[in-house]
Amino acid sequence: MTIKKLNILLGVSGGIAAYKAPDLVRKLTATGAQVRVVLTESATQFVSPLSLQAVSGNPVSTDLLDPAAEAAMGHIELAKWADILLIAPATANCIAKLAHGLADDLLSTLYLATSAKVYLAPAMNQQMWFAAATQANLATLTQRGIQIIEPDSGEQACGDTGPGRMPEPQYLASLVTQPEAAQVLKGKRIVITAGPTREAIDPVRYISNHSSGKMGYALASAAKALGAEVTLISGPVALDTPAWVNLVKVESAQQMHQAVMLAVAETDIFIGCAAVADYRPVECVGQKIKKHNQELTLTFIKNPDILADVANLKGAPFTVGFAAETQDVSHYAKDKLQRKNLDMIAANDVSDRTIGFNSDQNALSVFWKDGEKSLAVADKGQLAMQLMLLISQNYNEKHA
Ligand code: PMT
Numbered sequence: 001m002t003i004k005k006l007n008i009l010l011g012v013s014g015g016i017a018a019y020k021a022p023d024l025v026r027k028l029t030a031t032g033a034q035v036r037v038v039l040t041e042s043a044t045q046f047v048s049p050l051s052l053q054a055v056s057g058n059p060v061s062t063d064l065l066d067p068a069a070e071a072a073m074g075h076i077e078l079a080k081w082a083d084i085l086l087i088a089p090a091t092a093n094c095i096a097k098l099a100h101g102l103a104d105d106l107l108s109t110l111y112l113a114t115s116a117k118v119y120l121a122p123a124m125n126q127q128m129w130f131a132a133a134t135q136a137n138l139a140t141l142t143q144r145g146i147q148i149i150e151p152d153s154g155e156q157a158c159g160d161t162g163p164g165r166m167p168e169p170q171y172l173a174s175l176v177t178q179p180e181a182a183q184v185l186k187g188k189r190i191v192i193t194a195g196p197t198r199e200a201i202d203p204v205r206y207i208s209n210h211s212s213g214k215m216g217y218a219l220a221s222a223a224k225a226l227g228a229e230v231t232l233i234s235g236p237v238a239l240d241t242p243a244w245v246n247l248v249k250v251e252s253a254q255q256m257h258q259a260v261m262l263a264v265a266e267t268d269i270f271i272g273c274a275a276v277a278d279y280r281p282v283e284c285v286g287q288k289i290k291k292h293n294q295e296l297t298l299t300f301i302k303n304p305d306i307l308a309d310v311a312n313l314k315g316a317p318f319t320v321g322f323a324a325e326t327q328d329v330s331h332y333a334k335d336k337l338q339r340k341n342l343d344m345i346a347a348n349d350v351s352d353r354t355i356g357f358n359s360d361q362n363a364l365s366v367f368w369k370d371g372e373k374s375l376a377v378a379d380k381g382q383l384a385m386q387l388m389l390l391i392s393q394n395y396n397e398k399h400a
Contacts, residue, residue: 018047193260
């Protein structure tokens, strides 16, 4: 899939979520877009122009009256340059200014001067989000064709709980760069497993693997950006929950099996991206094992095969597996496709340490009954979007 080279103007206003701006710039540039950043004065208290200049590779503008910046690219020129204006985070104050047409700083002036498609990712305290004034301002902007990206819900920096968190950068990047794809999975229910499982040996020890969850979480973000209702069943990872995704946390393979079997009824698509431990210790002893002996022997028993169990359900969802291989990747992947009765399988070569486990990048060879496609090395966010589009295409063909 080729992604059109876009000029994206990222406006950052002064809220705590501004700390995510460098990551957002990285995710936007990873799609092949050109990114320029404009900061409001208060945003410079949360994130430095220098770090945004480094990640975007372009000068960062902060001041309407800066002669040097105006000489390089004047604000009207900047407004015309943009295909997309994304304001993230958009504070309540910024939203109010835009709704009322004020132009007292660079960002609000650019908003009035641009004909670009405008997206706002509001981020604020939940009470401020619910305030009648904020909701009225958002309604005004929506009527004017501005796309408001719903904030994430959860615990907030101020300690409150509710809507007002800025969605994850990967989600925002996918949403604004691929709007044409935005609805291909609308109304589809998707269950995705991600991360490792931990198999307890005693109360303080376990066996596990190097899965970081990045690939599975990127798939959840991509599926959400394409309009699906997503349930993410995750082993222990150190990642933020993607926006608007129903997260179920588990530890062991048996817990993951149980959570999947509960979630998978009425599901359209199941994707098994988790690195599920194939075996677990026969028993998890009640007390910490003492180191009296030179040798310790553990006996393992096979875990349930979650993917195969889903694929063999009566009325099974469209089932997609992953294959982590270190040799003869396509041979083993095709074997798993057939043996586990899958609709599709995405294989990665985990002998290459620069991709696969715990890396930001991956490359996939995808197989289905009468086709295959290679997805070249890319950021996991980008790759997840390509894979989700391929899955959607095959799903539609099967149900045509
Ligand atoms: O999490 P990251 O650091 O981003 O790394 C991503 C990844 C390398 C973990 C991911 O891309 C990947 O390859 N996931 C599958 C890992 C794996 O367990 O592969 P496998 O070939 O052993 O298993 C084949 C399939 O069966 C997988 O879909 C797996 O989820 C599933 N399985 C395996 C065993 C089991 N008991 N139950 C299962 O459902």
